[in-house]
């Protein structure tokens with residue numbers, strides 16, 4: 001069993017059974033373009049379910065079968081339509097046509113990638129977005145002290161990875177909610193537009 005599968009065999013701290021507050025705010029502020037949304041690295045799907053309930057057409061993907069199974073059960077119970085897929089974010093071209101999604105949402109995936117995976121991921125995300133489509137990313141920020149959990153990401157690293165392929169609209173101070181702390185680790189919320 002790989003690391004992610006075994007995490008979901010237990011009860012990982014990020015799997016809070018509710019959408020992330022930053023994702024709720026994006027919807028409240030009408031920032032997410034209407035239409036098809038891909039939630040990449042969706043875990044057990046709480047952000048996806050929330051977005052689907054708010055009128056978006058949701059596809060979500062995770063590499064962990066167990067997370068997807070849990071998500072499917074949750075969505076069925078809540079009678080919410082979400083297209084759950086097991087798959088690798090670095091190989092999106094094997095699953096989706098180009099220019100298919102109006103927006104991509106990433107809550108906690110980018111900060112798990114290795115340096116050499118980052119440009120591959122950026123290209124894959126860009127490929128599936130329509131022209132003018134948006135990518136929203138919530139990642140651990142370098143303002144979070146210590147080194148437990150995922151890598152800390154600097155604004156410079158975000159810019160280096162994405163600025164050639166996207167217009168960065170903002171990189172804002174944000175936070176993750178965890179099981180232990182409603183206003184937990186410091187994060188950056190980035191909004192970018194495919195150019």
Ligand code: SAH
Nearest residue numbers: 004041042043062063064088089107108109
């Ligand atoms: N978005 C969820 C989960 C965040 S944890 C939430 O907010 O709760 C990061 C997730 O990315 C995990 O579920 C992990 O299984 C998934 N993941 C890691 N590498 C991946 C890859 N290459 N492709 C797709 N999903 C991946």
